[in-house]
Amino acid sequence: METTWAPRLRDAGLRVTRPRLAVLDALAAHPHADADTLVTVARRAHPTLSPQAVYGVLKALVAVGLARRVEPAGAPALYEVRVGDNHHHLVCRSCGAVADVDCTVGAAPCLVPSDTAGFVVDEAEVVFWGLCPDCRGAGHPAGVPGPSVRVRSTAGQHHTRGEAGA
Numbered sequence: 001m002e003t004t005w006a007p008r009l010r011d012a013g014l015r016v017t018r019p020r021l022a023v024l025d026a027l028a029a030h031p032h033a034d035a036d037t038l039v040t041v042a043r044r045a046h047p048t049l050s051p052q053a054v055y056g057v058l059k060a061l062v063a064v065g066l067a068r069r070v071e072p073a074g075a076p077a078l079y080e081v082r083v084g085d086n087h088h089h090l091v092c093r094s095c096g097a098v099a100d101v102d103c104t105v106g107a108a109p110c111l112v113p114s115d116t117a118g119f120v121v122d123e124a125e126v127v128f129w130g131l132c133p134d135c136r137g138a139g140h141p142a143g144v145p146g147p148s149v150r151v152r153s154t155a156g157q158h159h160t161r162g163e164a165g166a
Contacts, residue, residue, distance in 0.1 A: 012064035022046040023057040027067060027081045032089075032098035034076040072098070072127055086123055092132035101128065 005024045006016045014020065019042070026041035027033065033041070039054045058079055061067035070078045072091045078098060090099040103124075111124040 008066060012066055014060060014064060014066075018046050019049055019053050019057050020061070022049060023054055023061070024066070024081065027061075027079055031080045031082065031100075032070065032078045033080075034078055036076075038079065070098070072096075088124075088126040088128065090128045090130065090132075092135055093129055094131055094135040094138075097132045097134070099132075101126075 005021055009016050009020055009024075022042040022045040023038060025045060026038045030037060030041055035051070035055055035058060038058070039049070039051045042054055043049050058067060058069070062069050062079075065083055066081065068080050068083045070080065070089060072078065072089070075091070075096060082100065086103045088101040088103065090101055091097070111126065113121065
């Protein structure tokens with residue numbers, strides 16, 4: 001069962017298994033998919049694949065850098081195989097569509113904070129929110145906030161938009 005993924009799995013120190021290949025193929029075909037979608041898609045190639053196995057594969061792929069986990073506020077985690085280029089994302093407030101946005105400078109980190117607080121910054125992650133062309137065309141007014149969104153503060157606390165401190 002050699003595929004283009006097999007050498008990449010081996011190079012990352014992972015064994016080549018049917019579940020890993022099925023999940024990688026699903027990720028390649030469905031960028032920015034959540035785990036439930038990936039379970040459904042991967043089962044087409046591997047019908048006995050369990051949700052637990054898919055979550056385990058995703059965790060392993062993210063850990064070795066073959067996949068990236070993206071966590072838009074207020075939405076389930078999304079996964080993609082575009083890794084290592086520090087790109088960012090556009091997210092539609094209405095339908096949840098996600099699009100990639102290349103880094104504004106081209107090298108990580110492409111954004112520099114005004115104060116690093118002593119940190120050595122090696123990556124920046126930005127999520128741009130708005131309305132996709134389809135939702136704008138469907139008459140959704142621009143600037144109307146979507147459902148309540150979690151915002152991560154610098155202290156690692158989570159707030160819902162509208163709460164004090166958000």
